[in-house]
Amino acid sequence: MRRRTANGLLVLALGAWFGLYRSLAFLSGSAISLLGIDRTSHLGASLEFLLFEVPKVLMLLVLIVYGVGVLRSFFSPEKTRRILSKFPEGVGNVLAALLGIATPFCSCSAVPLFVGFLTAGVPLGVTFSFLISAPMVNEVALALLFGMFGWKVAGLYLVTGLTVAIVGGWTIGKLHMESHVEDWVMKIRSGENATDTALSWVERLGAGWTAVKDIVGQVWPWVVAGVGLGAFIHGYVPTGMLASFMGKDAWWTVPLAVLIGVPMYANAAGIIPVVSALLEKGAALGTALAFMMSVTALSAPEAILLRKVLKPRLLATFFGVVAVGILLVGWLFNLLLA
């Protein structure tokens, strides 16, 4: 495909996207009127939430995943490694956390990435900043937060997520636990990779589309299920009911939320809409943010993978430091918004 054709298609697609997005409220309202259901009833409120929120969140997800997919075609783990090996701790931690958003990452390749970074001379703490940020501050979480709570909450998640990654990685670096990396790691002779080929602009636009097919194709059932459950809560659970036991006055809800979040990983996309409905009924924002960070950053499957390269003490330190960071974020928000 030629560059001009590709750009033209992109502009058309974006135009269609905005047109459809702006008319979603009208379309879902009309659909309910046509069905002859009273919009103020429990059923009507639930149905409207479902018919409006599901397409809205899916559309936002497609747009943001596409944008990040194009952005990521400019970055590769190899390029990120080259940049990070040039900076000392401190600056390196900040860069690592930021690059964690832009570098393509899958928790299934956390191990080769960890080994690749360390053997290329990236400091341990900087490597951890990257490993914390990459899964936690991801485009799916950000797109869903933006769709359900607006840009302020998405922005808060971005800033606090990066802070946890920077401070967490820096702390691990200061503990000087290099000897707790499994011994075989540093003996690896890591070769140079020759796959850094330049992509054309058309190929980058295509990379965005591939990301949409991969990611949205994977998470959409969870989004629908999550919003569906949210729709039920929206219509049927009385407002304020959850405030008594998930509100900001109960300090222990934050650690509880973190604990519940650890075994969940694949369900991150479906969980956020549920949290949205919980919030609406009086659960506290800090508790909800802590829950989401725990789901994305502290996953049990990733811990099992990382055990191959980390001795138990370092693995426990990694989880401990990140958990403390998330707890502080949760408590801070509950306190500030009290």
Next chain:
Amino acid sequence: MLLEVLGTGCTKCKLLHEAVLKSVTESGVQAEVRKIEDIAKIMEYGVMSTPALVKDGKVLVAGKVPSPKEIASWLVA
């Protein structure tokens, strides 16, 4: 020729392995396909995002499953 599929067992690694096997069968090219799961060996190629495809010691692609068309083009080149 020797084709090595590098991957530690993720879903995409299996997809790539299957795609390569299929491509080889369809093209009729004489090639040995090996699946490399040993992390130390993977690192020797400097690959940090799996899956990756290596042809006669040269890394062709890392971090994604290429299209059947791309794989086919590498088999004849």
